[in-house]
Amino acid sequence: MHLCHPSTQRRLCQPTFRLERFPGYAEVMATAVEDVTRSWRDGQVIDLSSEMSKLTVRVAVRTMFSTALPETTVQQVADDFSLIAKGMFRRMVMPPLINHLPTPGTRRYYQAKDRLRQVGAQLIAERRSDDRDHGDLLSSLLSARDPEAGTGSASMTDSELSDQIFTFFLAGAETTASTLAWALYMLGRAPEVEQAVHAEVDHLLTDRTAGFDDVGNLPTVNRVLTETLRMYPAGWLLTRVVSRDTELAGIHLPEGTTVAVSPHIIHRREDIYERANEFSPSRWEGVKPDRTTYIPFGAGARKCIGDQFALTEASLALATITARWQLTALSDRPVSASLKHLPAPRNLMTRLTSRISADTAPGTAEQPVK
Ligand code: HEM
Incomplete structure (x- = not known):
């Protein structure tokens, strides 16, 4: 399969993340938050990690394809992506022979x-015959033209588009889900921070779902996210291959050497962050995060292209969820991080308590514990 150079691919994707597209994305994000939390019941116990995955995969499907898909297909696509994301790490570490065994x-x-x-x-073909801008990621990718190339073959081929859709899902959904799960978990362990968040969202939202215009008015929520991404950066280990012989901090690195950088380790350095292991x-x-010592989205030419998308989604979701629900972890035991492919909190069983009045409450538990 032909793929254009990664930097061209990146240039082609950039308009997808222009600010003017965000109000539309935010609307879809808000609806997805509603959809997922609608099924929650007062007193119910949920697995926070899997609920947050449900949410972010749904956002990914809806922002990618807008309303083009019927509800049953959205669910199927979301399930398929979750299955692939989970299967990918196993396939990376298993010998190829095992990966080809016809197991279920x-x-x-x-x-x-x-x-x-x-x-x-099918969606790409449908859209190719329809020039309208549907305001979603797919429309943006389809209309992308490389400003540095001449006219003509400067847009993406179908297989490049298809790859790009996959990349966005795989790079964006689980990372944002894990950030949200950690943030909600940490709030449950820091009552004074939780109170400050409740005060902020109660004042701003009353009964509304958070929307795009609220993001800039949620400083406490956004600080919780900044701190969560410091302590639990989903991309905890980044690697680069040295393209020609060089020297780094006095060490000779021959071409082909793999260099690993860990945002997790940098973010926990006591010489950079006072009380680095404390959620604060x-x-x-x-204080604005320093670009060299705070790198949850990486840095340089391959920095995360979806950082503002992720922050918008996480901010809206955190605000709406905390305005309606109090989440209490069932156990005091520190939650272990699964390093399967990114440090997501594992087995985070959490009890939901509705924070809104009975008339507008989402429901009461018939089957409290699953
Ligand atoms: C909290 C959520 C997220 C975190 C922590 C995160 C983190 C990262 C990091 C650390 C990198 C750099 C990898 C490297 O340097 O090797 C990266 C790259 C990337 N991310 Fe994200 N990301 C998040 C959400 C998203 C979202 C929502 C999208 C898309 C909608 C996305 C799309 C991408 C893409 C396409 C790249 C590759 C960029 C390139 O190679 O030019 N990410 N992300």
Whole structure:
């Protein structure tokens, strides 16, 4: 399959993340938050990590394809992407021979990939014959033209588009889900921070769902996210391959050497962050994160292209969820991080308590514990 150079691909994707597209994305994000939390019941116990994955995959599907898909297909696409994201790490570490054994897991993985490829191809074909801008990621990718190339072949081919859709899902959904799960978990362990968040969202939102215009008016919520991304950066280990012989901090690095950089380790250095292992969003009051020592989205030419998208989504979701629900972890035991492919909190069983009045409450538990 032909793929244009990564930097060209990146240039082509950039308009997708222009600020003027964000109000539209935010609307979709707000609806997804509503959809997922609507099923929550007062007193219910949820697995926070899996609920946040449900939410972010749904946002990814809806922002990518807008309303083009019927509800049943949205659910199928969301399930398929979750299955692929989970299967990918296992496939990376297993010998190729094992990955090709016709086990039920392997079959499901390939079936999910085939279904997604078909849905993607069908949507791309439909959109190619329709010039309208649907305000979603797919419309933006389809209309992308490389400003540095001449006219003509400067847009993406179908297979590049399809790859790009996959990349956005895989790079964006689980990372944002893990950030949200950690943030909600940490709030449950820091009552004074939780109170400050409740005061902010109660004042700003009353009964509303948070929307795009609220993001700039949620300083406490946003500090919680900044601090969560410091302590639990989803991309905890980044690697680069040295393209020609060089020297770094006095060490000779021959071409081909793999260099690993860990945002997690840098973010926990006591010489950079006072009480580095303490969750303290107030450390960001009046302080802008330093671009060299705060790198949850990486840095340089390959820095995360979806950082503002992720922050908008996380901010809206955190605000709406905390305005309506109090989340209490069932256990005091520190939650372990699963390093399967990114440090997501594992087995985070959390009890929901509704924070809104009975008339508008989302529901009461019939089956409190699953
Ligand atoms: C909290 C959520 C997120 C975190 C922590 C995160 C983190 C990162 C990091 C650290 C990198 C750089 C990897 C490297 O240097 O090797 C990266 C790259 C990337 N991210 Fe994100 N990301 C998040 C959300 C998203 C979202 C929502 C999208 C898309 C909608 C996205 C799309 C991408 C893409 C396409 C790249 C590759 C960029 C390139 O190679 O030019 N990310 N992300």
